Structures are given as C-alpha cells and as structure tokens.
Amino acid sequence: MRERATLGALGADGEYHTRRRTDLTSASGEKVGELSLVSPLYVRRTMAALRQASVPRTSDRFAMLEKAADLYLNGIVAGLGADAYARLVSVASGVPLAFVRSSATGVAQALRALRHTAGLAMPRGAVAEWDDLRTAEGAAVWTRKGEVFAVHASGNTPAVHSLWLEALALGYKVAVRPSTREPFTAFRLVSALRAAGFGNDTVALLPCDHATADVIIAEADFAMVYGGQDVIDKYAGDPRVLPQGPGRSKVLVTKDVDWHEKIGLIADAVSFLGGTACVCTTSVLVEGDPAPVAEALAERLSRIPTLPAEDPSAILAVQPRDQADRIDQYLRNVAGGTRAWLGGDRIVDELPQGGAVLRPAVHEVHSSDAPQLNVELPFPCVWVGPWAPEDGTAPLKDSLVVTAMTQDRQLVENLLQEPSIANVYLGDHPTTWMRPGVPHDGYLGEFLMRTKSMIR
Template sequence: MAEFLHIDALGPTGPYRSRNRRPLTSLAGTPIGEISQVPSLYVRRTIAAMRAAPVLAGAQRLDALDAAAELFATAPLGGLGPDEYVRLVSTASGVPRAVVRQSVDWIVDVLRSQRTTVELAMPRGAVGDWRDERTRAGSAVWARRGEVFAVHAAGNTPAVHGLWPEALALGYKVVVRPSTREPYTALRLVEALRQAGFPPATLTLLPTDHDVADVIIAEADYAIVYGGQDVVDKYSAIPTVLTQGPGRSKILVTADVDWREKIDIIADSVSHLGGTACTCASAVLVEGDPEPLARALAERLGRIPSLPADHPDATLTVAPTASVVEVDQYLHKVAGDARPLLGGDTIVDELPSGGAVLRPAVHLVDSSGAAQLGVELPFPCVWVGPWQSADGIAPLRDSLVLTAMTTRAELIDALLDEPSIINLYLGDNPTTWLRPGIPHDGYLGEVLMRTKGMIRTAVGPAAA
C-alpha cells in the first residue's frame, strides 16, 4: 500500500473527487488515503440523472451479474488485484483476511445466483415479463414499485454487500453509500458490475457524511440502511427504508437434545465472521442448568488466537485500540450482575502491529428475562441463560435468526408463528447459515416489487 488511496465518487458521468474529503487511516492511525464526501447537490443531480437513464433489459442484467461475479473474484479493479484488495480490507479496516475471503465468496455466490433468486422470490401467479404467453389468458406480472434503490452500507464485514445485488437483478438503479471505515468492497463491487455491463447511470457510488446520506435515502424510492439500534429507531417508521440493525440472533437448546454434541455449532454461531454479522448468535438459552454449556463455550472461544487481521489464520476483528477500549467499557456497563466466564477482565488485546483484537466474551445470566440477552456487540459476545417451557417464546422474540435445537413440533409451530423471529433454523444448523436464494430478511423482491394484473389481446409489438 505504498500508494496514497483516493476513494472518489463514481457518478453517472464518471469519477468525481470532492474538495471535502476525510482521511482513511490504518488501524495504527497512519493516514493511507482520503475518501471524497460529496455534497447533497451532487447527490440530487446524480439521482435525477439515474432516474432519466433507461433500465437495462432483464436478460442483460442477469448476464452482467454473472460476468460481475467473475470480475469481482478475479480481476484487478480500481487499481487493486483480488489479493491486494483482501489485504487492504484487513489491514485498513481490521476485518480478518479469512473473513474477507469468505465474504468475497459469498458475494460471488450471490451474484451468480440471481437468476434463481429472482425466480424463487416471484409469486407463483406472476410472470417476470409481460411478453410471456400467460398474459394472453390473464396473469399477474411482477413489476417494480420504484426505480432507485439506495444502500447505506456498513463496514463491519464485506458480506453486507451480498444483499443489494438482488435489487439490480430486479431492474432497480442502485446508489451505494459506502462505509467510511471500509469503502473498498463497495468500490470494488461497483467497478465489477460496471465493467460487466451496468451503465454508470444505473449504478453509482456516493461517499458522503451522515447528513448527506439522509439526502440519498430521501431522494431514492427505497433504501436499505445498516446500523445500530439508533439507526433502526430513526428509520423504522419509514416504510420505504429497510433497516438492517442488531440481529439479536439466538440459540435455544431444549432438554431433549444433548448440547455436548452441538457445542461446535454453537461456538461457530457466535464466532463466525469474527462475530461481526447480524446472524451471529448473541444469546444461548438452555433448558436446565446453562452453566456447563456456558463453560464449554467459553473454553472453545477462549482458544481462538489473537492475530493481526492480515494473518491467514486470523478470525477475530481488529480495531483501533481506543475504540476497543470503549467497547470493553460498554460491555462492563451492560454486563451488570451477569457472571463473566470469559472476557470479564478485559476483551482488549493490543497488537504490536497496531490496533487491538476484540477477544470473545461469555457471560452467564440467571433468568430468561435478563436484559443482557438482547445486547448484541460487534465481536463474539454471547450471553447464556436458563429457559424452561413455562417461559414460553417471549425470551426468543426479536431474533433475526433463531436456531432451535429441539424435537418438539408444537414449540417449532409456535416459533414459526412468532412475527419477530425472522428466520427459524432447526437442529444442527448454525445461526450463520446462509445460501443464495434463501431469504435473509425476506426477499428484497417482497418490498421492491408488486404484482399487476394483465390481460392482453393482439396489441403491442407483433413479435410478442
């Protein structure tokens, strides 16, 4: 990284470097480059130009997504080869190299799967193109509700960029506001998609400060916004904004299941992607005494080594020491009367190479109603507590993913009926399990598309 990095906007007519820029720094605080911060005027003009641009035809979109997968995985983009890109993300943003690679694989899979994902998400009564024969007899056509989709991305893991390509597949024009901490993945993906065939006016990258990010969201028809509980609260009342906030994913182990056989799955659920995904388990509820499970979990997670993020074996996130210290102080505050089994003294492990590792933490709480069970922090931090069937499903509410290790069909029925549990995994599946085509927070198509009734006789192009 000898070269000074410039992350500029990629607008409808080309790159744009604003005078207002923020420094990009390494974990040790060394300046490594600058990121443009475009003004709201630029945002408004960009989105107006995007609205005026034609939509790429469906078949071309899917071809371009396929081609982009290849480019994203293998091509030099924005001056960086794939390995250089992975190294940059790990050294600059502290996401472990292995996590970056897993995320890249995930994004590539997502790009390649859009043909089937779109098919899977479409209601069975609908056709994807009005030219389909079925509209002659009358059918639903799947149609866009809007035209511009905004992405307010996060930098905790590159995997966050695995959701929005679905919007491109559906024919939306997409504007991506990258994370200031990790803008490299957003830049690389936008470059790949553009080279693969998406015209600049259909896909733009607009780095901004937070105020201008609000202008992007206001100008777009729909937006997906990553953030903490504060961001969720800010946007939750706006139906066109999809929030990706704390997942508060959980695992339930009932007495009919022997947790000893599942401890690896449980530990993986907590520490996958360095604990930085909203699908990572932050609470484990156990029917019976939770302490043996908590101790075994602490033992597993305690074994994970502290390594610089660019080390091939690293799995834990590295961040500037001051911010890790803040997280540690916050953890102590929220832990309150919970009993620490791991990380109770400190989670801060300073590295000679700069920054500090966020070490895992395991705490035991004494009731299924403990408030700590709802606390999600950006590292492997898990709260283990007791559950009994009399507690019902209340302690399991508000979960992006719930892995239920149980054989009780009635309980499973009740969990599936609970609206605040978004995904329900059963048995030997970690909360972090994901496959392209399986919804993460519903299909984007559920929000971005609607069906329209159509019946037609011989009007329209003769060839149709």
Template sequence: MLPLDVLGPGGPYRSRRRETVRNLAGDPVAELSLAPSLYVTRAIKALRRAPAPPVEARAAAFARAARAFATEPVAGLTPQEYQHTVSAVTGIPISVVRDATGSLARAAELIHRSVENARPVGAVDSWRDPRARDGAAVWTRRGEVFAVHAAGNHPAVHEGWLDALALGYRVAVRPSRREPFTPHRLVTALREAGFGDEGVVLLPTDHDVAGDVLGHADFGMVYGGADVVAKYAGDPRVLPQGPGRSKVLITAETEWEPIVDTLVESISSGGGVGCVNATGVLVEGDPSPVAAAIAERLAALPSLPSTDERAVLPVQPVGLARRWDGLLRQRAAGTKAWLGGDGVVDDLGDGSAVLRPAVHQLDSPFAQQLGIELGFPCAWVAPWDRDAGIRPLRNTLVLTAVTTDADLIDALVAEPTIANVYVGDHPTPWMEHGLPHDGYLAEFLMRTKTVRR
C-alpha cells in the same frame, strides 16, 4: 494513497471534500471523495431518467461482474490487494475477507435464484408473456431508484442490495466510511460489466448529506443499531436493517455436548462481527455447563493481527477496543463472567488490539442483556423454560432451535419477529444463495398487477 472517487452518472468524480481512510495503526491508506448535496440530487435524477437494462442483459452483466470482482484487477487493485487492504483497515481477519469475496461473487453469479424464488408462483415477469393474453398477474417494480446506506462491519453485507439491481432498479450506494473498499470495487465491476454509469452509483457522503441519498430515491435500505431502526420505523419507503440478535435454543430432551462446535461457530465464525452470529444461548435446565464449555473453547482462540492467515478474531485501534471493553463491563454488571470478565482487550503493541471473546451467564431468559449485540464474539447464556415460551426468542434474525418438540417449532416458525429458524445442529451463520436473509428484498420492492392483452 489509493484514490476512492465518487462513482457518479458522469463517471468517476474527485470532489474537493475528501476524507482520509486509515489502517489500524493510523497510517493513511486511501482518500475518499465525499459527494456534496447538489451532486447527490443530480445523480439520483440521472438514475431515474436511465432505462433499466433488459433482463437478459442484467444476468450477463452480473456474471461478468462476479468474475471480475473475485479474480481480476478492479479499480487498480488485484483481489489479493483488495482483501489485504480491507483487513488492514477494518481489523476483519483476512480469511474472512477472502471468504466474503467468494460469497459476493457467487451471490452476483446466482442472483437469478433469489429473484426467481421471490416471485409469486402465479405471476409472470413481463406483460409480453403469452399467459397475459387471457389475463395474468405481472410482477412489476414499485419504483425506479433504490438507495442503500451500507454497513461496514462485514464485506458480505453488500449482497443485500444486489437483488434491487437484478430487478431493474437503478441503485445508489452510500458506503460506510469505515470500509468503502468493497462497495467501490463491486460498483466498479458492475458498471464495467454492463450496468453503466447510470445503472449503479457510489455516493460517499458525510452525515449531513446522507439523508439526501435516501430522500431522493423511491425506496431505500439502511443499516444501523436500534436507534436507526427506530428512526425509520415509520417510513414505508425505507427498510431498516438493525441488530440481528441471533440465538440458539437448547431444550431439555436434547444433548448439548455434541453441538459445542456448532455453538462456538455460531458465536465466533467470521470474527463474530455479523448479524447472524449468535449472541444469546438459551438452555432448558442448568446453563452453567454449557457456558463453561463455550468459554473453554473460545478462550483457546489466538490473538493475532488481522492480516495473519491464522487470525480468527477482530482487531481494532486500541482506543476503540477499550471503549468496547468499557461498554461490555457496563452492560455485564450483575452477571456471571465465564470469559472476558477481566477485559477483552489484547494489545498487539502496534496501536491495535484484538477483541477477545466474552461469555456471561444470566439469571433469567428475560434479562435485558439478551438484546445486546457487540462488535466481537460475545455470548449471553441464560436459562429457559416452557413457562417463558417464545417471548425471550422474539426479535431474532436467526434462531437455531435444538429441539424435537414439533409444537415448539410450529410456534417459532409462526412467530413474525423471528426471521429464520434452523432446527437441529446448524450454526446460525449458515446461509444459502437464493434463500431469504431477512425476507426477500423483492417483497419490499415489487408488486403484482393484473394485465390482460
């Protein structure tokens, strides 16, 4: 089996406590070392003592790490072996893993874009800048160590913490035990590229020790469901990353037929497992034709093993897939099923099953189902009208607004709980390196202070 060691400040560490990582068929693939509490405490203390590399050295290290991550053997795996392993273990289609590999590499290579774009235009990044002679705002870190409890639903989630490393924080990553391969590869590449053993560490832990990773850092970011968001909502040191609940709004003066491709892409691209995938479609007028068109297109997607090049849908062990199906049936009670009403589990006969798409129609834009996000392509289609206003659209990571109503767009952009607004025919998973995902991470980690030399 592939050994996945703790990557600590003293180098790789193979602990006594290990966990077997299995593929979808239940076969052992890797052995993940779990860091004990004392090790975590000492590791983060070592990060705090370590100096941050100069800005130029960080930029060069990111460029080297990007090349290695995408094109070279890292930690004993070629890029192709790494991609196949992630797909075989998580059920994410291999084409999605391959695209995520390129996206992660580009994020590392272009990391200066998001860092520079986030810096206030009137601030300088060093007290040594000549403008500080007469007084200037200097952009500085609010702390030294940043920790992240990473998610395992998609490899590209690891783009989320790269900004902290680029800003000079030393970073501790607690990987998902479901998918530790991407952070292990990325952290290894970054360490070998120049950040060193005390610049970034990988600290796999069990649930009992997980809190220590966040507790000893200055700031942290944690991924999870609504329960995780609620748990950390009152902690100013922790940035929760919860469900995306991304949506599409179609107003009456626009035509929906030309954007069916965009609706299908929004719901199902990347396997439909991301926070940027649309789970809600709100239609001004009768939503039935829109729901029918989406269901017809999604029904044509093939059921294939995740490692098949043609795969586009997520795969899970049969038992887990059936639990997802049961949850969907429970939550969809009382709705009109256009797709998935008879179940979403397609057994592949090898212990795994494809999770097929589901489309359900709601009676109201305030139906509670609009807030439900599942681990496969699942869309809730609802009516919307001007009286409902923007209330049903709140708490949304990405909102695609197919409308020409400038006043409505003003209200959507001004709404604090809508993180991103795409006006017109743009799929919700669209992202561009250098633009904020859920705000810039630097908004949380940095501050300005006046310096005069």
C-alpha cells in the same frame, strides 16, 4: 509497503474526486487511503440521472451480473488485484483476512446465482414479463414499485453487499453510500458492475457525510439502511426504508438434545466473521442449568489466538485502541449482575503493531428475561441463560435467526409463527448458515416489487 487507494465518487459522468475528503485509516492509525465526499447537489444530480436512465433488458442484466462476479472476485479493478483488495479491506476494517476472502467469494456467488434467485419472491400466479402468453387470458405481472433504490452500507464485512444486488437484477437503478470505515468493497463492486456493462447512470457510488446521506434516501424511491438500534428507531415509521439492524441471533437447546455435542458448532457461530455479523450467535438459552454450557463455551472460545487481522489464521477482529476500550467499558457496564466465565476482567488485547484485538466474552445470566440477552456487540460476546417450556417464545423474540436444537415440534411451530423472528433453523444448522436464494430477512423482492393484473 501497504497498498493505498484514493477513491472518488462514481456518478453519472464517471469517477469524480472532490476537494472535501476523509482519510481512510487502519486499526493502528496508519493512513491507507482517501475517500471523496460529495455534496447534496451532486447527490441530487446523480439521483436524477439514475431516475431518467433506461433499464437494461432482463437477459442482459443477468449476463452482466455474472460477468461482474468474475471481475469483482478475480480481476484488477481500479488498479487493485484480488489479493491487494482483500488485504486492504482487512487492514481498514480489522476483519480477519480469511473472513474477508470468504465474504468476497460469497458476494461473487450471490451475483452468479441471481439468474436463478431474483425471481424466487414472485408469486406463483404471476409472470415476469407483460408479453408472457398467459397475459392473453389475464394474469398478474411482477413489476417494480419504483425506479431508484438507495443503500447505506455498513463496513462489517464484504458480505453485506450481497443483499442489495437483487435490486439491480430486478431492474432498479441503485445508489450506494459506502461505509467510511471500509469503502473499498463498495467501490470495487460498483466498478466491476460498470465494467461488466451497467451504465454510469444505472449504479452509482455516493460517499458522503451523514447529513448528505439523508438526501440520498429522500431522492430514492426505496432504501436499505444498515446500523444499530438508533437506525431502526429512526426509520421505523418510513415504509420506504428497509432497516438492517442488530441481529440478536440466538440458540435454544432443550433437554431432549445433548448440548455437549453442539458446543463446537455454537462456539463457531459466536466467533464467525470475528463476531461482527448480525447472524453471529449472541445468546444461548438452555433448558436446565446454563452454567455447564457457559463454562464449555468459555473454554472453547478461550483457545482462539490473538493475531493481527492480516494473519491467515486470524479469527478475531481488530479495532483502534480507543474504540476497543470503549467497547470494553460498555461491556463492563451492561454485564452488571451476570456471572463472567470469560472476559470478565478485560477483553482488549493490544497488538505490537498498533490496534487491539477484542477477545471473546461469555457471561451467564440468571433468567430468560435478562436484558443482556438482547445486547449485541461487535465481537464474540455471548450471553448464556436458562429457559423453561413455560417461557415459550418470549425470550427469543426480536431475533434475526433462532437455531432451535430440539425435538419439540410444537415449539418449532410456535417459533415459526412468531412475527419478530425472521428465520428459524433446526438442529445442527448454526445461526450463521446462509445460501443464495434463501432470504436473509425476507426476499428483497417482497419489499421492492408488486403484482399488477393485465389482460391483452
């Protein structure tokens, strides 16, 4: 029998179960739990409590974050051990079990690393504490721009929760609105943080509907919001909100590099986390004929087996059948005018126990400005197209990551100077490469902190 979980909100007075709840279901439609949904009034009261709460000392914060890492990764939290938690996340989200476990390990590593990484965004000329000896002669002090930080989390993988933890390390009080698709990670993480010593009025979990979610942002000083292009557009004019939208991560291979040696690396980056992450490679641009690259990628990706998400060998994500059909139809519409090397007929592979696996797709586009190169879908879908030196960086704009497989130093310089490219990796570092302390899309501290001059 599968584990079930009835999750409440985690407010300033502890766990709170409401009459209004939403069912949590697996990809096959099986109910795996319930989630309480809070009202705007409850949100306002909780956010007011967070605003009034005192901030734990810096050394205490780091010690509590490290303790929370062990509780989250290995402990029994809200009655669930680590294995039961991972399986529940896999069943609810459709993310392969192996990726759930590796993502959870990544969250724990991020927690443990914060003692060393939280201050990396601080300018070299600044000090972390006002009573530092250097302020006696005058110095810049690294200070918060606000008190309360809100997070609208996605349910892609547990890994999304590794980013907002920096706010706690910096002394912010944090309110998390979890995904209604996969709230288990947010609940487990907030519970672990509280068990490690953070007060109920320091970190909160506020599950709610979309209208109430806007109240959370309105009551916070700053917020980080996950979503699609619609979310990016909605908050584009709000300097208090840091949107986390589509990654549109790309690979560029120039003619001075043998692409044959890179196919395995690129294919793995396309299928990483079942193709659900913003760092997954969604487009490959090739100097020369893109067809052989598309063919080789299709052959490599076609080998991935169709398996239930809970299978330890699973790589591909599972979706409810109706949602998988909608994605399949959207792909068919958007891929018009391209050449399908894989997934041209259908990408939906039904599972006997319910739900459907989204099989990989590889399409060749005919120009470096094809609109498909900026289409990102929640499964291993990659567009392969031509690139020429005269195209420059234009086809690579608006990318979270660009992996440049090239020997052209000027091209690398141009990619680094392009404002709409967040990260540039070279050679055999795939778009999915990550490490604590190396920013995902800039340091969160750049958004939440500022310097103030002080002399005493």
